[in-house]
Each structure stands twice: as C-alpha cells, then as structure tokens.
Amino acid sequence: MKPIIFAGLLLAVPAYGAPIAMEDQSQLQSPAAHPAVARFQPPQESELPDNAYGKMVRQGYALFVDTKRLAPQYVGNGLNCSNCHLDQGRLANSAPLWAAYPMYPAYRKKNDKVNTFAERLQGCFQFSMNGGLPPAADSPEITALSVYAYWLAGKAPLGVELPGRGYPDVAQPANGYNVAHGAEVYNAQCATCHGAEGQGQKVGDSFVMPPLWGKDSYNWGAGMHRINTAASFIKHNMPLGQAGSLSDQQAWDVAAYVNSHERPQDPRLVEGSIEKTRQKFHANDGVNLYGQTVNGVLIGQGIR
Numbered sequence: 001m002k003p004i005i006f007a008g009l010l011l012a013v014p015a016y017g018a019p020i021a022m023e024d025q026s027q028l029q030s031p032a033a034h035p036a037v038a039r040f041q042p043p044q045e046s047e048l049p050d051n052a053y054g055k056m057v058r059q060g061y062a063l064f065v066d067t068k069r070l071a072p073q074y075v076g077n078g079l080n081c082s083n084c085h086l087d088q089g090r091l092a093n094s095a096p097l098w099a100a101y102p103m104y105p106a107y108r109k110k111n112d113k114v115n116t117f118a119e120r121l122q123g124c125f126q127f128s129m130n131g132g133l134p135p136a137a138d139s140p141e142i143t144a145l146s147v148y149a150y151w152l153a154g155k156a157p158l159g160v161e162l163p164g165r166g167y168p169d170v171a172q173p174a175n176g177y178n179v180a181h182g183a184e185v186y187n188a189q190c191a192t193c194h195g196a197e198g199q200g201q202k203v204g205d206s207f208v209m210p211p212l213w214g215k216d217s218y219n220w221g222a223g224m225h226r227i228n229t230a231a232s233f234i235k236h237n238m239p240l241g242q243a244g245s246l247s248d249q250q251a252w253d254v255a256a257y258v259n260s261h262e263r264p265q266d267p268r269l270v271e272g273s274i275e276k277t278r279q280k281f282h283a284n285d286g287v288n289l290y291g292q293t294v295n296g297v298l299i300g301q302g303i304r
C-alpha cells in the first residue's frame, strides 16, 4: 500500500490575502476582524529563506514527519509526530504546531508547573513516542522542532488561542460510551488501515499505517490514552479522508475500544503499582480506563 500523503497545497490560502488598494484602507480601522486570528494559514515551504535558519526549519520538518528513522534513540514505538499532528503539523483541529507555539510557556496540570515549549515537546517524546529519556532542551532535536514550529506560527499573535488549536472537545454522549459498539465501528471503518489487532501496517521496517495499540503504540501516560482526547482526535481526523463522518457516539465508542487495549506502561509507574499509578495520575485525567477492570481483565498492565 502506498503511504498516504496529504495534499497540503489544497489547503493553502495566502496568509494575508491580496494587498489592499489605498482607497480601501479606511476599512482597516475595524478592530473586530483580525485576519491572522480569523483564518490563520501557516507559510509555505517555498517561502523559506535559503540560509541557516531555513536549513534548521527543514531539519525540524524532517524530524517531525520521520521521527522514528531520524531520532531512533528517542522513539520507543512505531510513531512519528505527524501521525497525530496531521499534514506535517499544519492541519487545524489536529493540534497544529502554529497554534501551539505562541501559547507557551504555559502552566500544565500534568506536571504541575509552567512548561516551556521545549518541555512540551519533551512530553510528547516521553509519552506519545514512548521514548524514555527525552532529548535535552538544548539538543539539536528540540532546537530543530522548535524552529519549525516557530516558523509555522509566523505572524500569529502571542498568547492568543487561535481557532483550530488542539483537538476540539467532543462532549461525552448522554449515555456514555460502549466498548462493544466501538469494536463494531473499528472493524467496519478502521481495521482496513490500522489492522484487525490495531497493529498498523509496515512496509519493510517502517509503518505506513500507524499502530493504535500494542507495543508499538503510544504509552499509558500519553494524552491519547484518554477516551475523551482520542474521541476528539478521531471525530475531527478519522477515518483518514472522511474526517467528520462519525457521530459523536461512534467517535467515543471507538475511542474507548482502542483505549481498552494494552500498550506500553506509563513511565511514571508508582512503586510498580497500577493502583497507585491510577490514583496519582489517572483518577483526575479526563475519561480513561487505566487501572480499571473491563470484562474481568485489569487494564494498564503494560506491554513490551
């Protein structure tokens, strides 16, 4: 199967439209419509300068889309950053980098401190990439990824939440979620690409379809292990090419099915105890199944 490449050009609209004629400039007085906020578009590769900065942007881009191959020492699973931040970190509602960069430093409940952008990247290495000790804040990897994000953010305003940031919340349906119904959605709409066992698909050593559970997936500490976060990602981004086609109920059900399967252990495991880890890190972390028993099986045992 050919890897699917996003047609980034189809989404490309110039950031600031055509120049406005002199006689029209009075219209710029209105403070309400700030074009950068209303419809932010990251720059195109063709706009990159041919200098040391442009070279660093390209390195960051390469690391973002080919993380496993270019930074194997920091990736403990089969994923690349762009598997969850689609279209090279450009796609709105897919936690795009251009919306993230201007929002840091920021307090995060997850580690109860103010995080720099570098620390935020380290978090995705540690949990989403199951990478063990993440690259240092001043490492070439974090520098290149930060420069790439800075470039994508372009003229975005600092500290302003842009539309399209993150994976917009999909509220839990009134009747909750149903893992068995999720299995039906999965088998009908996801398994062709992600595999009957959530194992993804490989060509040679590389995944062309990313795994959703098992040893090559994100670990139990990753944001995607929350059913609410996975439901939001899935609703806005999956099935690939048909984003938005699932009902909220289907998105929640299939997210619960995916996240009821084993994956690598939470690296923050407290004294080897799933229950202590659940109490400390999962009891107040959205909706998740870590440390709970489903159909007689304890979830969160981890897998290598």
Ligand code: HEC
Binding pocket: 064, 067, 079, 080, 081, 082, 083, 084, 085, 095, 096, 097, 099, 100, 101, 103, 120, 121, 124, 125, 128, 129, 145, 165, 166, 167, 218, 222, 223, 224, 229
């Ligand atoms: C398994 C999916 C997954 C992978 C792989 C992944 N991330 Fe993330 N990332 C997430 C989730 C989930 C969030 C939290 C989004 C939210 O809170 O809405 C996130 C958040 C972020 C944010 C902050 C977004 C914001 O708006 O504050 C950045 C920056 C980021 N990731 C960068 C990376 C980088 C760099 C990599 C690769 C080293 C990576 N991610 C790999 C799932 C992933």
Ligand code: HEC
Binding pocket: 004, 079, 082, 083, 084, 086, 087, 185, 186, 189, 190, 191, 192, 193, 194, 208, 209, 210, 211, 212, 217, 218, 224, 230, 233, 234, 238, 239, 240, 241, 246, 254, 255, 258
């Ligand atoms: C046409 C193939 C295809 C279908 C169908 C599909 N996906 Fe995906 N999915 C992908 C690809 C490819 C990516 C990675 C995107 C990228 O790298 O640009 C992905 C990424 C993901 C991710 C984040 C990365 C990871 O491995 O954790 C999740 C979660 C996910 N899909 C869930 C689903 C669910 C649930 C369904 C069914 C409702 C589904 N997908 C249907 C191809 C597909």
